[in-house]
Amino acid sequence: GESTPAGPFVPTKEDYQKVYDAIAHRLANETDYDDGSYGPVLVRLAWHASGTYDKVTGTGGSNGATMRFAPESDHGANAGLKHARDFLEPIKAQFPWITYSDLWTLAGAAAIQELGGPVIPWRPGRQDKDVAACTPDGRLPDASKNQDHIRTIFGRMGFDDREMVALSGAHALGRAHTDRSGYEGPWDFSPTVFTNDYFKLLVDEKWNQRKWNGPAQFTDKTTSTLMMLPTDIALIKDKVFRKHVDRYAKDQDAFFKEFSDVYVKLLELGVPFESKPEDRIVFKASE
Ligand code: CCH
Numbered sequence: 001g002e003s004t005p006a007g008p009f010v011p012t013k014e015d016y017q018k019v020y021d022a023i024a025h026r027l028a029n030e031t032d033y034d035d036g037s038y039g040p041v042l043v044r045l046a047w048h049a050s051g052t053y054d055k056v057t058g059t060g061g062s063n064g065a066t067m068r069f070a071p072e073s074d075h076g077a078n079a080g081l082k083h084a085r086d087f088l089e090p091i092k093a094q095f096p097w098i099t100y101s102d103l104w105t106l107a108g109a110a111a112i113q114e115l116g117g118p119v120i121p122w123r124p125g126r127q128d129k130d131v132a133a134c135t136p137d138g139r140l141p142d143a144s145k146n147q148d149h150i151r152t153i154f155g156r157m158g159f160d161d162r163e164m165v166a167l168s169g170a171h172a173l174g175r176a177h178t179d180r181s182g183y184e185g186p187w188d189f190s191p192t193v194f195t196n197d198y199f200k201l202l203v204d205e206k207w208n209q210r211k212w213n214g215p216a217q218f219t220d221k222t223t224s225t226l227m228m229l230p231t232d233i234a235l236i237k238d239k240v241f242r243k244h245v246d247r248y249a250k251d252q253d254a255f256f257k258e259f260s261d262v263y264v265k266l267l268e269l270g271v272p273f274e275s276k277p278e279d280r281i282v283f284k285a286s287e
Pocket residue numbers: 040041043044047080141142143144150167168170171173174175176177178180181182183229231263
């Protein structure tokens with residue numbers, strides 16, 4: 001009889017776990033970067049790819065991976081994210097069937113898990129778009145601003161106050177770089193481990209304006225080695241935000257649970273999935 005031609009490759013959950021494993025493996029090997037891990041910058045890549053979403057027009061979001069192109073790659077907020085995109089190129093070469101937009105978000109989920117954070121259930125379904133789909137500059141938050149700005153920016157994506165605070169807890173990871181944002185320093189003492197320390201420090205430490213030539217930022221009274229952005233301090237100045245900061249500072253489990261839910265939501269903004277939420281993949285973390 002006739003032989004059936006091979007159809008398009010349809011990846012299974014096992015195939016996506018292989019992508020996860022390859023990212024985890026590369027994370028474990030490439031330790032000669034920043035504080036020893038690309039994990040934080042991968043978390044930020046997934047966030048900046050997704051956080052351009054506008055619920056009113058349905059534009060932006062992770063579906064498209066338009067940060068591959070200028071002008072979006074040159075937006076000030078995206079400075080430094082080339083390190084994350086380049087880190088993922090060998091993975092894309094190894095698994096050419098995955099879209100960049102699925103790969104970047106999967107890498108964000110993998111980085112959270114590999115750095116000791118909660119499980120981030122994830123599902124595929126994003127398609128890459130071309131340069132015409134680049135979002136205008138100004139959709140991501142400006143760290144020099146206050147709580148009104150946070151509510152405007154994250155409200156446009158469709159988040160409520162509690163979710164805005166939970167998402168901000170990602171600043172447990174990584175650091176600011178003078179050659180990227182102009183700010184400098186890590187938020188806590190373990191920038192490659194996902195914890196609720198960001199909230200603990202916001203509550204327990206005294207934060208003074210740093211005296212330096214750079215942009216206005218805060219430094220901890222005890223060691224003068226940590227930093228908070230003006231938008232981070234806005235979370236303890238605002239009464240409603242503060243309630244959630246206090247709660248997450250006291251209860252790491254609550255933070256992990258609520259962070260997972262909201263990071264999943266972030267990574268899925270504006271994606272026209274054919275699959276259902278219950279089809280999300282729960283990746284097995286490396287040992
Ligand atoms: Fe952030 N973030 N972020 N952030 N961010 C920076 C770094 C990281 C703001 C500003 C900055 C979120 C929300 C906000 C990460 C994850 C998230 C930097 C330093 C600035 C500035 C960049 C540099 O110099 O390299 C502002 C403003 C807001 C909200 O108002 C949210 C939400 C997330 C994720 C859920 C991570 C991770 C980093 C560290 C990146 C690295 O390279 O180490």
